[in-house]
Amino acid sequence: MKDKQKGALLGLAWGDILGCPVEGWKKHEIELVYGTYRELPEDYLFDKIPDNKKARLRPLGFHSDDTQQALALIYHCLTFEGWNRQAWGQILVQGFIEKAWRGIGRNFVAAVHRLRKGGLLKESGSSSSGIGAAMRVGPLGAIFYRPEQKKQLLQATIESTLMTHADQLAAVFAAVVSYTVSLFIQGFSVQEVWEKLHSFTKEAEKQTKSLAEQGWKVDHENNQLISNMLEQAMEWIDKPIEVVRNQISECARPYLASGFTRAHPNQGFVLLGGLHALLMASRSDLSPHQILISIINEGYDTDTVAAIAGTILGARYGIDWIPIDRFYDRERLLKYADALVDQQIPETMSTFLSIEAKLTQMEKDFQQQLKSGNI
Template sequence: MTTTRERARGALLGLAVGDALGAPAENLKPSEIRARWGRVTGYVTENPAGTDDTEYAIFSGLLLARHGSALTQAHVEAAWHEWIADRAEGPFRGAGFSERGTLENLRRGLAAPISAQHRHAWSDGLAMRAAPFGVFAAGRPAEAARLVAIDGSVSHDGEGIYGGQAVAAGVAAAMAGASTIAVVASALAVVPEDSWTARSLRRAVAVAHRGERAVRSAVVIGGYPWTDLAPEAVALAFGAYAAADGDFPEAVLTAVNMGRDADTTAAVAGALAGATQGASAIPTAWSAAIGPARGSCLPSMAGHHVLDVAELLVPGEGGKWGEGLVVPESVSELLRRDTPAPFALAADTDTEAPV
């Protein structure tokens, strides 16, 4: 039997492994990935490491360990000041567009949720740090979604929040031993049915049995220059997870080889699959490369290891996570809605269909 602790370690270590595997492929097309490495089947750099995705996940995990279910918007805002905004930043300069906009607003004296009013509130910056909430609220997807929305209120809005909620709820369900399809259904249950996030997620999972080319073509926004759209990235991650039926190596490598925001999509797929299968499912060669955070983006996170954060977020083995886990609607009905019409796949996997 896979224990809660094993799943927690799998979720956060899986996030860091996926992040490190996907980082070199970030912002690349599948054709560019093939030209450089063929098919990515492992680390392609000598010193693999997590990026801002891992460091922000550690940040949120430590914040959650400090406050638990009593977490408030004021706690989150104070932590952003204490650990990021009021300190010198690392070479990443605060990470992606949503983080940059948030930090600029906080430094101008704007408070949450006004601090999230910038041009990239729809990014996947919350989704990348959402897994700790699912670990903490194992078996309680609605609670995971509630807590991650509080965290996200400082930096995100709308679809950016929904993306984080889908990931947190999915991890929470996986932590309780839910099946792959029940994990997807739990994610869909916590976001608005007619949201862009829900539509993209349903489309990805509906074609997942056809593989990564079909998933990518179903949800990638053709012609848009940025790859950090939360509805797209979250759908690619869940699509990779569903295509692999929760298998860790396959889920993560599927996400990596689809390109786009590959560090984030592989991190999310890794968190979902790691929570599903536990840390033992992660190849030793991959997990051994993950050390304490280097602080490349957030110097305040240097020295913290994702496995230490996992230990902080789980109860003792006598805990009773998973009681009362309910998937509120039939899975088949959730996936039938807004299923894309049949489409022809081009010979090149770079084909991107508008949503």
């Protein structure tokens, strides 16, 4: 069980790190450089990577916003022995002020700006049903994994999501991710997990509706789309991967927001990338590494979809499959993984922000060197 708790973070971090080198690339662009992307490269193939793809590269082994926001959530919940929405808002703002956050999306930025200007916590979230919250919440399932902690798990996951992504689909799916992690840590099988997910999802949908009635900004507040989609997905969870991916695309297509050009299973929409990660992490015909590689070779939001799958796989299988030696900041990530077990705060918030700000600056310097041709 301890290894599964640790795996909720280390699997997330590995999916993030493994997917970063091709983040935002399309499938054919990955094939042109790597053929089949099989592992984290030892070195970048700069002679093959187009100039327009070099601008977003990170030093190999660096974690992105997916992992750093998960670390912030772990610190927060351990510090307050549960959930404190006011304190979470302060962490988000302070991280922005100290330039710690990196790779963050416009919805996250807009939400933090509203908080920084004194906006209400209940109204800070952006109208987004993306996976920018689902990527970070898996370790909450390792903190609140006991059955009697389900209420705390729901509150921490849903409220932390709504403060950046004020959408029922985003909040409910994030809750599905953290709850799935908690169930695998408890030792349930895939079949047992999916049998429990449907009733839990209904509960999460009611919770977000209740919060909307309490004054929270919640788009789609009276919606049962996630529970309905998961019920459908149970029918094709064990089908061949391409069949599953086609089903995901077909089911999500009617609900795509303006600006989505295609229903690709690795797009950053909960019914696409989110559901894809959940279904892939539930497969038993591939190893955890093969699952992440299969996801990443599809392109698009490679690091975030792999991070969501990775946190579930870590809770399901533990940590033996994760090459922790490839993590740039491995000693610190290991301390945070240990903290999920021993509940000891791994560092102060000032240290967290200072280290993350340093890593963010290192990433910027690396990208600047790439632009100037010094690498």
